Amino acid sequence: MKRRTFVRNTSLAGLGFSVAPGLSFGSRNNTEKLQIGLIGCGLRGQNHLELLLKRSDVVIVALADPNEEMIERSLKMFDSNAAVKPIIYNRGDYDYERMLETEDLDAVIIATPWEWHSKQAIAAMNARVFVGLEVSGAFSVEECWDLVNTHLETKTPLYFLENVCFRRDIMAMLNLVREGLLGEMVHLECGYQHDLRGVKFNDGVTPYNSGVELGDKGFSEAKWRTNHSIHRNGDLYPTHGIGPVSQFIDVNRGNRLLTISSMASKSRGLHDYIVNHEKGGENHPNAKIKFNLGDKVTSMITTSNGETIVMHHDTNLPRPYSLGFRVQGTRGLWMKVNNSIYIEGMSPPHKWENDSPYLEKYDHKIWKEGLEKSVGAGHGGMDYFLMESFLDCAMNGSEIPFDVFDAATWMSLTPLSEASIKEGGAVRYIPDFTNGLWINRKNNFALNG
């Protein structure tokens, strides 16, 4: 008998929130600790573990991962933190199913290779366990519908763990935009521009910049992520861009993404990396691999409310990291790439201003108040705030800022971009995964900041 309690809560239902009628999560007694399981304890899962092990209000009950080395690394983290050892589910790829059946979990975090995300999220929802799902793109639009439909059937919430929404500058700009300083939103840009060559290939032992192996001979992400660059051509990782952008224009909450069209450049970067690497060369077996992924994939997205979005994907070429945010309204614009802002009537006419004073002035409350605690957390501290928010939703039933509808919408951009590219840039329609609920839903992310 599982100890989770199901409580009637119909008040939210009419608003279309992701906590569905008839069932409420987060109704635990406050003295109880949250019982959490982790599916996937590779390097990303270990980031989450590190944050969770610091908390006194969470117990990590179980880990599921078929990889012995990653389990061992994770268990060492429990030792270092003098934490009670979790139950281990490592009997093959599907042993997470046994975990979901056996353990009495309040929540589960899924941090596995992309191809497992939806399958495992659906299994967790079917087991009525509150889901924290790591980000990725989807493989098909149907997969996205499956997530949504499972949520609707099981009334089990899903929190899509899009950490960049919590980036400090993004949250400050969100404050600034909500104060009206940039006027009405008109155009936004975003993307994932990250030289991943040293991630997609390694020596099978060291995760970064250590060689030209992949698949079975690779380690960590090189084991599985690189295969996507061989077989697929599209925006493979859209959420770090579209997630934050969606907050500025209330996607799925008074607005929605309508269409996408995409194009891809030639593919040169990954082959060149293998050929030019000291451990590679023209005669290395991997020099024969044909990579489908264009080095630069660009997508144009339109919305119901008339904003336009340009989204970049650029992971095969030498370049500095940049998510390339541009937030433009009728009164001015912010561009991250030059750390600059222009606001009519405030900035000197036709001149960029450095964005620092604005970022400071509009710094979000959670950053001001939580800064010390966030130090050392992943990705410049933003992972700390993401975990805080996730646990708040799982423990207290707070409204989920990025829910299953957002997950489905954002993830769908990957297969839609693949189809568009294959069709020469044809416009693809983005489904309304809310089935109309978006018209009345309200943006609840980072209010009162």
Next chain:
Amino acid sequence: MKRRTFVRNTSLAGLGFSVAPGLSFGSRNNTEKLQIGLIGCGLRGQNHLELLLKRSDVVIVALADPNEEMIERSLKMFDSNAAVKPIIYNRGDYDYERMLETEDLDAVIIATPWEWHSKQAIAAMNARVFVGLEVSGAFSVEECWDLVNTHLETKTPLYFLENVCFRRDIMAMLNLVREGLLGEMVHLECGYQHDLRGVKFNDGVTPYNSGVELGDKGFSEAKWRTNHSIHRNGDLYPTHGIGPVSQFIDVNRGNRLLTISSMASKSRGLHDYIVNHEKGGENHPNAKIKFNLGDKVTSMITTSNGETIVMHHDTNLPRPYSLGFRVQGTRGLWMKVNNSIYIEGMSPPHKWENDSPYLEKYDHKIWKEGLEKSVGAGHGGMDYFLMESFLDCAMNGSEIPFDVFDAATWMSLTPLSEASIKEGGAVRYIPDFTNGLWINRKNNFALNG
């Protein structure tokens, strides 16, 4: 009897250069001055006049413009320069035809409102006068074919006056790219991001930032340019972006533009400007105008050689000027917006470098040698180098860097983007205006720099 000499010159014909077989321009006796006419002597025409009046190798024989005030302003410039007064053709909009019939011109420069460009260029080619055509977008693809076909029939060259190709940083980057520092080209960005609100509207007397009038009540560009924002929705001014980008990837010279798809944001900026201006307001008659032009128009372009291009058009919103160049190859990228470059193996790993030392090192010869003479010329001096090049082609028969095929290709992006937007972002095919000549043509711009 006109004095221009037609000289056989078949050597260039097979290569598809724009000086067609059987006819050579630029065969004048070196002691003769170039006899030049100007169609359109508004503010842009006067820029050209200013440069021409400084030269001892050019005689400005005639001016054609129906606008008395602009003729007067121009004639004052002749006085100031103690130059022989030109013949004036000001008997209505079509008096340039009489000028082309009457005068014995070696060359003509066309600097009129956009809707006159092709008509006048075609008339000049039919009169066998070497054409310098100011930049604009076209109204139809057929108009672009008319330019090309007239050139082929008359064997008269056309120089498309795209000045930004001569921008100092662009020419330096062209040197750098040709040295291979960025590797093989992969992705480029460009555009026209220029807050034109103070140009599209004025008080009918002062050209810039003086009011909210347009059309008959406006002055200079407000007279005609703003009407395009009322009626059209597309990339209305593509050449300052696509012109320079074309040089990096040899468009029409070993490569070609294949497809374009475009999207437009909502239209708010121009209406807001009228309403919020101290001389405008909610009750100003112009507050009722519906502007078709989206505030932000974005286009994606693909090429035969597999590069991708993003092109921006952003002229209705408050913002600093930016053509937004990005030049990205397999070894690194340059971005103008942050004045930064990254070159693998030279830049510190994953870090931007300021582009100044590179711009200095790869500064083009014509800038190093011509810098003093360029001081004071329009648009930061680049107009000087453009005029030098134009006159060199007109006088000496040098190969034209941006010819009628380039004009047609670049101008066609405007109607193609309008159609794509109207079709929800559908992909439009960009015609091959060279009819295959692009395969063997060679880029001749700014070589040996």
